[in-house]
Amino acid sequence: MRALSHADFLSLWEAGHGLHSLDRGVLAATALLPEASQDNVADWTLGRRNEALARLHARHFGSSLGGWTECEGCGEKLEFAVDCRGLIERQRERNVTPVEVKGQAFRVPTSRDLARIADEADAEDAARRLAALCRMDAGDQREWAGEWSNTELAELGEKMSAADPLAEILLQFACPACGAVREQALDLPGFLWAELEAFAKRMLAEIHMLASAYGWSESEILALSDRRRAAYVQMVRG
Numbered sequence: 565m566r567a568l569s570h571a572d573f574l575s576l577w578e579a580g581h582g583l584h585s586l587d588r589g590v591l592a593a594t595a596l597l598p599e600a601s602q603d604n605v606a607d608w609t610l611g612r613r614n615e616a617l618a619r620l621h622a623r624h625f626g627s628s629l630g631g632w633t634e635c636e637g638c639g640e641k642l643e644f645a646v647d648c649r650g651l652i653e654r655q656r657e658r659n660v661t662p663v664e665v666k667g668q669a670f671r672v673p674t675s676r677d678l679a680r681i682a683d684e685a686d687a688e689d690a691a692r693r694l695a696a697l698c699r700m701d702a703g704d705q706r707e708w709a710g711e712w713s714n715t716e717l718a719e720l721g722e723k724m725s726a727a728d729p730l731a732e733i734l735l736q737f738a739c740p741a742c743g744a745v746r747e748q749a750l751d752l753p754g755f756l757w758a759e760l761e762a763f764a765k766r767m768l769a770e771i772h773m774l775a776s777a778y779g780w781s782e783s784e785i786l787a788l789s790d791r792r793r794a795a796y797v798q799m800v801r802g
Contacts, residue, residue, distance in 0.1 A: 565623075567624075568596070570786050573624075573767070574768070579591060580760075584679070585751060585754040585757065586682070588753050589617060589675060590602050590605045592617060592756060592760070593605045593608070593616040593620075595620075596620055597616075606675045606679075609674060610678070611729060613675055613753075614731065615730055617756050621648050621756055622649060622652070625759055627648045627649050628646070628647060628648070629645070629648055630645040631755065632644070633748060635741065635742060635744060637744040638741050640741035640742065644735050644737070644750075651730060654730055657729050658727065659727040659728075663720065665716065666712075666716060669701065670695070670698045670700060670720065672698065677698060680697060681693045695712065695717060695720055735747065735748050735749075735750050774793070774797065774800065777800045
């Protein structure tokens with residue numbers, strides 16, 4: 565896994581403009597591994613992809629991943645913090661063997677699978693399509709998926725989550741305002757991209773400032789160490 569330079573981050577931010585969060589997650593994970601292609605990473609399990617993104621965050625933005633959300637009941641702002649090292653450790657519990665329910669074998673979902681069901685507005689329909697995509701036996705997948713009860717689909721979902729523990733990152737909140745206790749899924753690709761975008765825009769602002777003041781090119785400014793660039797920025801600001 566390689567370290568990304570500031571130029572790499574700017575290129576990554578530019579390449580991800582306008583992409584879906586799923587595609588951005590694949591793009592970011594691919595950037596860490598030069599030998600991997602986006603096609604290959606799209607077929608990684610979601611847990612493996614999220615582990616790579618957690619490593620990227622820990623290496624370049626710090627181990628603590630924190631932010632704010634809102635209570636769905638009363639709108640109160642709630643703070644959260646997640647340790648990326650804990651996320652990476654959790655993925656060690658993954659199970660590479662297929663999941664079995666009712667004598668049927670299933671693999672765990674990938675980014676490509678989620679992309680295929682992204683157009684489903686109904687959560688139950690999406691779950692059935694996902695189960696059909698992950699079923700390892702041949703046959704009419706849509707017809708088969710309609711035969712399972714919601715209870716059976718829930719059992720399948722639980723077993724998939726246990727097999728790929730970092731596929732879904734659930735945050736637990738106890739709202740101090742209304743007392744509600746809730747779970748909310750963390751969109752790790754989306755969260756990481758928001759941080760990457762903020763970083764890229766700060767870098768572009770510094771490049772613009774130094775280029776205007778000294779006439780340096782973007783590549784010359786990016787070649788400066790963080791400490792040196794910060795010192796020049798401070799001098800320009802006065």
